[in-house]
Amino acid sequence: MALQWVLLAYTVAVEAAVAILLTIPSPKLLKKRIVSLISLILQPALFVVPFAGFQILDIYWKNEHRLMCTSEICTAAERDRYEKTNYKAQRNVILCVCACLLYWCIYRICKYNQEIERLEEVEKRYKEQ
Numbered sequence: 001m002a003l004q005w006v007l008l009a010y011t012v013a014v015e016a017a018v019a020i021l022l023t024i025p026s027p028k029l030l031k032k033r034i035v036s037l038i039s040l041i042l043q044p045a046l047f048v049v050p051f052a053g054f055q056i057l058d059i060y061w062k063n064e065h066r067l068m069c070t071s072e073i074c075t076a077a078e079r080d081r082y083e084k085t086n087y088k089a090q091r092n093v094i095l096c097v098c099a100c101l102l103y104w105c106i107y108r109i110c111k112y113n114q115e116i117e118r119l120e121e122v123e124k125r126y127k128e129q
Contacts, residue, residue, distance in 0.1 A: 008095050015102035022109045035113040048103050052096035059089050
């Protein structure tokens with residue numbers, strides 16, 4: 001696995017851990033601190049989306065310009081190598097899509113939590129009046 005795929009795999013793993021951390025039940029104060037910390041990290045972590053998009057474009061370009069091995073001339077080893085590269089490309093596309101999807105999920109979870117917090121403050125003000 002090349003360095004960019006290792007980086008993307010670790011990023012997806014961290015995003016999954018953060019999504020789990022955001023969704024587990026916890027006390028309000030702890031949840032508020034976690035959400036504020038993750039919200040601060042979200043903007044610099046946006047690099048994942050264009051990086052994954054570029055990797056998908058790279059996979060597409062390589063797929064379009066790859067030599068096809070569909071004729072009778074191909075040996076079994078060449079056919080196996082061709083199929084292996086196809087499987088790797090499919091795995092890498094899934095990895096890129098997961099990175100973008102998890103980033104979006106974390107972003108929306110943080111926004112929902114901040115909106116709930118804001119609505120609770122509004123409700124508290126109305127009750128005090």
